[in-house]
Amino acid sequence: MTTRNILICVSGLTPQIVTETLFCLAVKEKTPFDEVYVLTTKRGREVILGRDTHTTTPKTSLKTEIENLCKKYNIKKPLFEENDNHIIVAREESIELSDIRTDKDNILFPNKVCEFIRDKSSDPDATLYCSITGGRKSMSVHIANALSIFAREQDKLLHVLTKEEHEFKGFYPMNKKEAEDLELSEIPFVRLRSLLAANLKQEKLLKLNFDEIVRHTQNQLRLLAPGNKLVLDIERRELKYFNDKISFEPMEFLFYYFFVDSKIKGMINIPVHQFLSEETKNQFIEYFEQYYPNYFIKQKRWYRKGFSKDDFRVKRSKVNSKIKELIDDADIVNYFIIDVNRKYGESTYYIRADKERFIIKF
Numbered sequence: 001m002t003t004r005n006i007l008i009c010v011s012g013l014t015p016q017i018v019t020e021t022l023f024c025l026a027v028k029e030k031t032p033f034d035e036v037y038v039l040t041t042k043r044g045r046e047v048i049l050g051r052d053t054h055t056t057t058p059k060t061s062l063k064t065e066i067e068n069l070c071k072k073y074n075i076k077k078p079l080f081e082e083n084d085n086h087i088i089v090a091r092e093e094s095i096e097l098s099d100i101r102t103d104k105d106n107i108l109f110p111n112k113v114c115e116f117i118r119d120k121s122s123d124p125d126a127t128l129y130c131s132i133t134g135g136r137k138s139m140s141v142h143i144a145n146a147l148s149i150f151a152r153e154q155d156k157l158l159h160v161l162t163k164e165e166h167e168f169k170g171f172y173p174m175n176k177k178e179a180e181d182l183e184l185s186e187i188p189f190v191r192l193r194s195l196l197a198a199n200l201k202q203e204k205l206l207k208l209n210f211d212e213i214v215r216h217t218q219n220q221l222r223l224l225a226p227g228n229k230l231v232l233d234i235e236r237r238e239l240k241y242f243n244d245k246i247s248f249e250p251m252e253f254l255f256y257y258f259f260v261d262s263k264i265k266g267m268i269n270i271p272v273h274q275f276l277s278e279e280t281k282n283q284f285i286e287y288f289e290q291y292y293p294n295y296f297i298k299q300k301r302w303y304r305k306g307f308s309k310d311d312f313r314v315k316r317s318k319v320n321s322k323i324k325e326l327i328d329d330a331d332i333v334n335y336f337i338i339d340v341n342r343k344y345g346e347s348t349y350y351i352r353a354d355k356e357r358f359i360i361k362f
Contacts, residue, residue, distance in 0.1 A: 004034040004126045010135040010143050011040045015048045015062040017134035019069050019171040021160050024184035026075045033078040039088045039113055048087055065171040088116055110142040114210035117146040128155040148189050149213060157187040195220050219331045230336055232257060233361045234291050239326055246326045250295050254287045255315040259338055264355045269341060269348035272312055281306045
C-alpha cells in the first residue's frame, strides 16, 4: 500500500509557515503531500481563513495560498479543507481556546495536540511531517513532546527558517533568491513509542490526557534504570532494592515468591480461588521442602486444611506493607506490590513489573 505523507503544523498569526514548509518539502525536496493539518487557536483559525481584521495578518486564506503554490510550482495539491478536521482548535466544552498563555491553556492545548498526533500516528501507512516553526514557543514544545511520545521511525520533526528580510512578506518564495534563503532542518528527537508500545494498545492509555501520559512515561523511564530491580534472596528471606533490604517470615517471603515465580512462568493474573486450591498448597509444601527443609510446617493449619481467604488477605497486606517500607518511591513501589485487578465476581492479583525486573538469588 502507498504511504501517505501528512504535513502537520502549529500556527498562530502567521500561517505563511505552512506554505513555506510545504514549499521546502514538496518543491525543494520533491516530497509530495497528501494531507495538511494545522493546530491553532480560535484567532489563529480566523487568520488561516483570511478573516482576521488586524492590519498585520494576511487577508487571503491559507487554502487559497496552498492552491496558488501548487499551481505555480506544478506540485501535487494536498487535501486541506476549511473545517474542524483540518484546522484543529483546542476547546473546553464549547469554548474554543483563544490563546496559549495560562497554565490552564497549557493543559488544554497539549491535550488536543496529543490526541491528534496519537490518532494520526496510529495509521501504519502514514508518515507524519511535523513543523514546530509557527505559533507560540509553547505550541512548538507541545507538538514536539507529543511526537516524542507517539512517533514511529518514519515520522519527522521539522523547522523552517528564512532571512528576516523575507519573513512574513509572502506565503512562499516567488524567485530563486527567496527560495535559497528558505531553509529546512530536520530535528532529531527521542522516540519513546517503543517504551509505551504494549500500553498503547490498552484502552486506558488511549483515554489518558497528555499530562497523565507524561507522568506514565516518566515512571516507565525511571523503572528502566539499570539498578531498578528487586532481588529475592531465598536463603536469607530478604528482598533487596538498591542498597536497602528487608526481611520476611518464611511464609511471607514464599507468598511473594509465589507471585514472582508465577509471573516468570507466564501466569500473570492469579485469582483467589487458584491460591486456595490444593495445587497451590502442594506448591508451597514443595517450596518449603526445597528452600526451608528445617522449618516445621506439618502442624500448620494451612498444611492440613489448605489456605483460606483470610490467609490470602492477611499475607498480601503484610507483604505489601513491607515492600512499601523497602521502596520509598510512591510511583515505583506500585510496580512491585501485589496489585489487584478488580472484576465483579472474580478479581485477580498480579505484579505489574516485568519479569526482567526480578533477580532470584538461590
